[in-house]
Amino acid sequence: MDNMTFVLFGATGDLAKRKIYPALYNLYREGRMPEKISVVGLGRREYTDSKLQSVIKEALESFSRREVEPSGLEEFLEKFRYCIFDATKPESYDKLHQFIKDRESELDIPDNRLFYLSVAPTLIKTITEGLHESGISSNAGWKRLMVEKPFGSDLVTARDLNKKLKEVFTEDEIFRIDHYLGKPMVQKLESLVHANPMLKALLDHDQISNVQITASETVGVGTRAAYYDQAGAIRDMVQNHLLQLVMMTALYNPDKMSTSEIEAEKRGIMESLKPITKENMEENVVRGQYAAGQIEGQAVPAYLEEAGVAEDSNNDTFFAARLEIDNENWRGIPFYIRTGKRMKKKSTRIVVEFKCDGDEEALKDDGIEPNLLIIEINPNESMTLKINIKNQSEEKFEPEYITFSNVSATQPEAYELLLHDAMQGNETFFAHWKEVELSWKWVQPLLDEFEKDGLPLYKYPAGSDGPEEAHHLLKEDGHQWWYV
Numbered sequence: 001m002d003n004m005t006f007v008l009f010g011a012t013g014d015l016a017k018r019k020i021y022p023a024l025y026n027l028y029r030e031g032r033m034p035e036k037i038s039v040v041g042l043g044r045r046e047y048t049d050s051k052l053q054s055v056i057k058e059a060l061e062s063f064s065r066r067e068v069e070p071s072g073l074e075e076f077l078e079k080f081r082y083c084i085f086d087a088t089k090p091e092s093y094d095k096l097h098q099f100i101k102d103r104e105s106e107l108d109i110p111d112n113r114l115f116y117l118s119v120a121p122t123l124i125k126t127i128t129e130g131l132h133e134s135g136i137s138s139n140a141g142w143k144r145l146m147v148e149k150p151f152g153s154d155l156v157t158a159r160d161l162n163k164k165l166k167e168v169f170t171e172d173e174i175f176r177i178d179h180y181l182g183k184p185m186v187q188k189l190e191s192l193v194h195a196n197p198m199l200k201a202l203l204d205h206d207q208i209s210n211v212q213i214t215a216s217e218t219v220g221v222g223t224r225a226a227y228y229d230q231a232g233a234i235r236d237m238v239q240n241h242l243l244q245l246v247m248m249t250a251l252y253n254p255d256k257m258s259t260s261e262i263e264a265e266k267r268g269i270m271e272s273l274k275p276i277t278k279e280n281m282e283e284n285v286v287r288g289q290y291a292a293g294q295i296e297g298q299a300v301p302a303y304l305e306e307a308g309v310a311e312d313s314n315n316d317t318f319f320a321a322r323l324e325i326d327n328e329n330w331r332g333i334p335f336y337i338r339t340g341k342r343m344k345k346k347s348t349r350i351v352v353e354f355k356c357d358g359d360e361e362a363l364k365d366d367g368i369e370p371n372l373l374i375i376e377i378n379p380n381e382s383m384t385l386k387i388n389i390k391n392q393s394e395e396k397f398e399p400e401y402i403t404f405s406n407v408s409a410t411q412p413e414a415y416e417l418l419l420h421d422a423m424q425g426n427e428t429f430f431a432h433w434k435e436v437e438l439s440w441k442w443v444q445p446l447l448d449e450f451e452k453d454g455l456p457l458y459k460y461p462a463g464s465d466g467p468e469e470a471h472h473l474l475k476e477d478g479h480q481w482w483y484v
């Protein structure tokens with residue numbers, strides 16, 4: 001891997017402490033970092049190098065999946081320097097430029113520069129302009145930009161932001177993070193069929209009844225009401241993570257694909273996704289907001305009682321929808337998606353339900369249930385096949401589960417995989433502009449209707465599976481959400 005400078009905007013922030021420092025540490029421990037790397041942390045706070053290093057050490061102790069070992073820790077921390085920086089002040093960029101160049105000379109490394117913008121979305125354009133105008137991004141070596149979500153807040157703002165970034169960086173220099181694409185199980189989806197030809201037979205589309213994608217959380221809005229009360233589940237989870245999971249699931253191709261082939265396939269899937277219009281929205285979409293309830297035996301407040309949430313907020317904390325991909329592989333097979341906060345269980349999973357063979361009532365009498373392929377992404381990683389086996393008395397069938405589980409403390413986290421990929425310039429598991437744009441395009445009519453309160457907002461008790469209406473969505477088609 002090339003030696004480089006890693007410039008971290010937002011080095012004093014929450015994401016840096018919880019995800020970025022632990023990810024860098026684990027990469028270091030595994031020998032997956034460049035031999036020489038200068039990490040320059042930025043923020044307005046008046047930290048010194050040693051203050052930043054002690055903040056990083058505390059962050060590792062709190063958040064690293066690996067225990068922090070004294071051996072090597074000093075060497076790791078020594079890579080970090082701190083530069084006081086205010087993104088809104090032009091003079092900050094000249095100072096930063098000199099700072100980066102001095103460290104490059106000191107370490108004798110080429111001017112390859114990776115800029116990670118872990119700051120509020122409102123600062124992204126300003127920083128990109130500043131990098132350009134100061135010449136920081138006019139280096140002779142390579143340059144790359146990593147940007148956090150949210151990427152815009154609707155189709156117009158996303159296009160506008162992208163236009164700005166493209167004035168300074170080319171598409172293959174922009175790494176838009178969607179941390180669901182960094183989840184190890186999601187990364188394995190693309191190669192699963194290629195490596196396991198038996199799945200090719202199993203995933204014969206003629207045999208698939210429907211696909212269900214769930215990302216349920218037990219947490220509430222927490223301390224992020226200022227952002228979340230504007231964003232809602234639709235912008236926070238659906239436009240990015242859920243639609244990326246739809247693309248990755250529908251990426252049916254038994255051959256090994258290159259990054260550009262994956263990108264083209266994913267784009268094709270988004271282009272084939274039937275639009276939800278004002279006219280068919282109510283029959284295909286369920287929007288919800290949590291009421292007070294219980295999570296793991298503890299009483300929790302309603303969304304409207306959470307700190308920072310407007311008392312009359314009509315924001316969605318739950319979203320479910322029926323989707324149709326109108327292409328050769330998936331036509332006629334519904335994809336149901338749902339996500340919600342304060343639900344019964346933390347689980348991100350894909351369930352493929354297979355068609356049953358025979359008369360429905362007779363199958364039911366025999367105890368035969370649909371076969372399922374369950375891909376659990378989070379918090380555990382596993383693949384389960386649900387099959388029917390005759391019980392001891394040989395009279396009735398009972399469901400049995402064959403599970404391949406991959407629970408391991410050494411399993412890398414999403415941010416480790418994504419940082420490693422960006423350091424190597426591999427953009428396979430980043431959100432490409434066309435996908436992002438098409439996702440916003442699909443979501444935009446929903447945003448417009450939500451804005452006008454054009455769709456009912458159903459309440460659901462915290463600790464439940466979401467509003468009843470989300471069950472009706474499947475019942476109408478003769479299906480049900482699977483919980484195994």
Ligand SMILES: NC(=O)C1=CN([C@@H]2O[C@H](COP(=O)(O)OP(=O)(O)OC[C@H]3O[C@@H](n4cnc5c(N)ncnc54)[C@H](OP(=O)(O)O)[C@@H]3O)[C@@H](O)[C@H]2O)C=CC1
Nearest residue numbers: 010011012013014015043044045086087118119120148149
């Ligand atoms: N936290 C999370 O779990 C997640 C966060 N994200 C995204 O990551 C980004 C960062 O989030 P998070 O770390 O939580 O935010 P925080 O508010 O915790 O941190 C913001 C950072 O930006 C810096 N900053 C603010 N204003 C300026 C400025 N004018 N000039 C220079 N630096 C500035 C702050 O440093 P200082 O105060 O020292 O100036 C701080 O380091 C956001 O885009 C967020 O949406 C995405 C997914 C999850």
Ligand SMILES: O=C1O[C@H](COP(=O)(O)O)[C@@H](O)[C@H](O)[C@H]1O
Nearest residue numbers: 179215217219236237241348378
């Ligand atoms: O991006 C986000 O994701 C988290 C859920 O991520 P997970 O890895 O725990 O499944 C969500 O809580 C947050 O609201 C959202 O911004």
